[in-house]
Amino acid sequence: xxxxxxxxxxxxxxxxxxxxxxxxxxxxxxxxxxxxxxxxxxxxxxxxxxxxxxxxxxxxxxxxxxxxxxxxxxxxxxxxxxxxxxxxxxxxxxxxxxxxxxxxxxxxxxxxxxxxxxxxxxxxxxxxxxxxxxxxxxxxxxxxxxxxxxxxxxxxxxxxxxxxxxxxxxxxxxxxxxxxxxxxxxxxxxxxxxxxxxxxxxxxxxxxxxxxxxxxxxxxxxxxxxxxxxxxxxxxxxxxxxxxxxxxxxxxxxxxxxxxxxxxxxx
Amino acid sequence: xxxxxxxxxxxxxxxxxxxxxxxxxxxxxxxxxxxxxxxxxxxxxxxxxxxxxxxxxxxxxxxxxxxxxxxxxxxxxxxxxxxxxxxxxxxxxxxxxxxxxxxxxxxxxxxxxxxxxxxxxxxxxxxxxxxxxxxxxxxxxxxxxxxxxxxxxxxxxxxxxxxxxxxxxxxxxxxxxxxxxxxxxxxxxxxxxxxxxxxxxxxxxxxxxxxxxxxxxxxxxxxxxxxxxxxxxxxxxxxxxxxxxxxxxxxxx
Numbered sequence: 001x002x003x004x005x006x007x008x009x010x011x012x013x014x015x016x017x018x019x020x021x022x023x024x025x026x027x028x029x030x031x032x033x034x035x036x037x038x039x040x041x042x043x044x045x046x047x048x049x050x051x052x053x054x055x056x057x058x059x060x061x062x063x064x065x066x067x068x069x070x071x072x073x074x075x076x077x078x079x080x081x082x083x084x085x086x087x088x089x090x091x092x093x094x095x096x097x098x099x100x101x102x103x104x105x106x107x108x109x110x111x112x113x114x115x116x117x118x119x120x121x122x123x124x125x126x127x128x129x130x131x132x133x134x135x136x137x138x139x140x141x142x143x144x145x146x147x148x149x150x151x152x153x154x155x156x157x158x159x160x161x162x163x164x165x166x167x168x169x170x171x172x173x174x175x176x177x178x179x180x181x182x183x184x185x186x187x188x189x190x191x192x193x194x195x196x197x198x199x200x201x202x203x204x205x206x207x208x209x210x211x212x213x214x215x216x217x218x219x220x221x222x223x224x225x226x227x228x229x230x231x232x233x234x235x236x237x238x239x240x241x242x243x244x245x246x247x248x249x250x251x252x253x254x255x256x257x258x259x260x261x262x263x264x265x266x267x
Numbered sequence: 268x269x270x271x272x273x274x275x276x277x278x279x280x281x282x283x284x285x286x287x288x289x290x291x292x293x294x295x296x297x298x299x300x301x302x303x304x305x306x307x308x309x310x311x312x313x314x315x316x317x318x319x320x321x322x323x324x325x326x327x328x329x330x331x332x333x334x335x336x337x338x339x340x341x342x343x344x345x346x347x348x349x350x351x352x353x354x355x356x357x358x359x360x361x362x363x364x365x366x367x368x369x370x371x372x373x374x375x376x377x378x379x380x381x382x383x384x385x386x387x388x389x390x391x392x393x394x395x396x397x398x399x400x401x402x403x404x405x406x407x408x409x410x411x412x413x414x415x416x417x418x419x420x421x422x423x424x425x426x427x428x429x430x431x432x433x434x435x436x437x438x439x440x441x442x443x444x445x446x447x448x449x450x451x452x453x454x455x456x457x458x459x460x461x462x463x464x465x466x467x468x469x470x471x472x473x474x475x476x477x478x479x480x481x482x483x484x485x486x487x488x489x490x491x492x493x494x495x496x497x498x499x500x501x502x503x504x505x506x507x508x509x510x511x512x513x514x515x516x517x518x519x520x
Contacts, residue, residue, distance in 0.1 A: 029357055151367045154353055161327035161346040161418065162368040208358050209392070 006234055008128060009120035009187070013226035013244065015131040016184040016196070019138050021219030023180050024201035025211070026173065027194075029153045034084060035072075036194040038091040039181050042068040043190045044098030046182070047115055051108050052101075058130045058182045065178035068094060073174075118189035118241030120233060127186055134183045138176050145169045150211065189241035199248040200225060206255040221251050278304040280341045280416045280448040286325050287334035295321040297334070298472050301465075303416060303448040308439070308462055310451045312482075313469035314491060319452045320349050322469065323418050326450060341416050345409030347402075349420035349452070359393045361385070361404050369412050379411030380404070382437060384430070398425035406434065410441055417441070417449045431455070435462065456496055 027036055046061035053060075068090055075086050102110055114122055142149075145168075152159035152166030159166040181193050188196045200221035201214070208214035229244030236243075280303050287297035296318025303309050303326070311319045324330050325337060327346060353359070365376045380386040383403040388396060396404065402425050409417060419438065423431045439462045442449055451463070467476040468488050475485040482488050483497045 029354070147368070154357065154359065154364070154367055155348070155351055157324070157327075157329050157348055158346055158351070159368060160329045161324075161348075162344050162412075163328075163342045164368055205356070205358065210358055210360055210363050212363075214358050 005121055005123070006230070008123045008125065009230055009240065010227070012123045012128055012131050012187055013230055013240075014223060015128070015135045016180075016187050017200070017222030017226045018219055019135040019180050020184065020196050021200060021204075021222045022139070022142055022215045023176065024197035024199075024222070025204065025215050025218050026149065026153065027177075027197045028201045028205065032177070033194055033198050034087045034091075035069075036177060036181070036197055038072070038087045038094075039065045039068060039178055040185075040190045040193040041091040042094035042098075043181055043185050043193075044115065045094050045101070047185070047190075048098050048101040048105065051110075052105060056130075057185070058127075058134070061185055062178050062182035064094075065181055066175060069174045069178055113239065114189070115185075116189050116191045116241075117239040118185075118187050118192065118244075120187070120230065120240040122186055131183045131187075134179060138179050138183075141172065142176060145172050149173055187240060188244060189239070192241040192245050195245040195248065196222065196225075199245065199252055203248070203252040203255040206252075207258045221248065224251060278306075280305060280339075281326050281450070282338040282340075283322070283326060283335065284338070285335035286322070286337055288321050288325055288330050288332075289334070294471065296325075296469065296471060299325070299335075299467075299469070300473065301467050301476065303450050305415070305448050306442060306446045307464045308442055308449045308451055309465045309467065310453060310463040311467050311469055312453065312456065312492075313474070317469045318471055319469055320420055322467075323420050323450060323452060327418055341414075343412065343415040345412050345414035345417045347405045347409045347417075347419045347422045349424075351405065353393060360390055361393060361396070362389050364393055364404065365408050365411060367408065371411055375411055379407040382410070383407040383434065399427060399430065402426050403430075403434070406437075410445075413445055413447075415445075415447050417447055419449060420452045421454065422451070423453075423455075438462075456492075 027033055042065055043061045046064035047057055049055065049064065050057040050060035072086060072090055075081070075090075076083065079086070081089075102112070111119060111122075113119075148159055148164035148166055148169035151162075151164050152169060156166055180197070181190075184193055184196065201218040203221045204214045204217035208217050225244050225248035228247035228250075230240060232238065232247065233240045233243035282302040283299050286299045288295050289297075299318075299322050301309060301322075311322060313319050321330070325333055326339075327344065328337065328339060361380070362376065365371065365379070377386060377389075380389055383406050385400055385403045385407060388400060388404065393401070393404070402423065406419070406422050409419070417438075422438070423434045426434060438449065438451070441447065463479055465476065466479050466482040468474045468482055468485070468491065470491055474487045474491060475482055477485075489497045
């Protein structure tokens, strides 16, 4: 049944949406959208390294993104530069270095557009395995660290005082961010991954009253965006990433009407 | 009981030995030694910026790079911070906040919220509460876990006057029922001192400590808070058998 490229893309996208839903909520709650962007930009370097060394792309992206995250933490400790400047520095320099390396690799034909914006034709059965097994692992780990991570998101000192070890949860979450970027790069493309994390979660925020419901709506929103986006990508022959993100934006706009309604109800 | 026995005392929940904390080469507090035991209330008093909250955070293990040592003998801790900055964009109801650090069943949550008088707010968004209501929720959350050690940093700020007295009574009752130790920070000398077992008066260092009566009689305390405060503190313990001259000298009646 996975012979058809479209079915493969659909199964891959659904797998990605299950994971970006809950992670995206934390990205919004912890204000990490630019951090996500930085990791995604560095993914290009990971892809080029994978090609030069004939290495698995997802694994290579995961390693490079994790290294960039560690570098960021070190730079934050050792310099007086503000966080957003450091993020910009790492994002653009890793993207630039990635592109320069591609320039040298003339013997390999690169589909740059596919890398940046996703390519449903490129999803293989191996990718499906990586997405679903990797995704299940990410969700399992997120469930295990949910309590300390969420508590420290609400209030760091409360979590620390009551023995939840927020530093460890934060470190693990950083690794999970690198992992979701690694597994979703083929589907959404590295320029739009953060959109897949943020937009369904932002839509969910508009219509939810508790953290749990926000996570559930975020997953549902992501699934709808993937399905709508992929079908229109097939129909109109557009790149998969932008189609999915546009569908997510549409859902976000619809959710704004719900806010208006609930404000009306309150008054 | 000698001092050495105290440190191995089974009832000790947390013990600070000459603890201090500095930020950017400036000492926030230095050389604090105190201990909180089961069923006892230890109150920190002192002017603004005297290091009360810092001392509480040292005891809680929030500050790690400290001078001196902290010995903590319990992991069941409830904390009511002085300032809490919660991102109100988070969809968080009172009920979600109650289970923030520990899973509790419905009865436990309801009981704690009823005790502090905010059960009717259970499904309200945390961001919609008033300052006093939020303070009651914070206290409910801290006691609902049935902690062995409660650290309360100005727990009744923003609560109306009658509520304040009721909450202090509740705090006292909780200490007795749970047999937990309380480290309390308060400005309100009137209400607090009547229930406190041990007072530590801070001013960047331990200025004096002891029973409320001892502290009230201490000259450094008088210098810090003034004569009137001293009388408030001692009123619960003894009748004055002397009056004070303007210079602070004691004159027998």
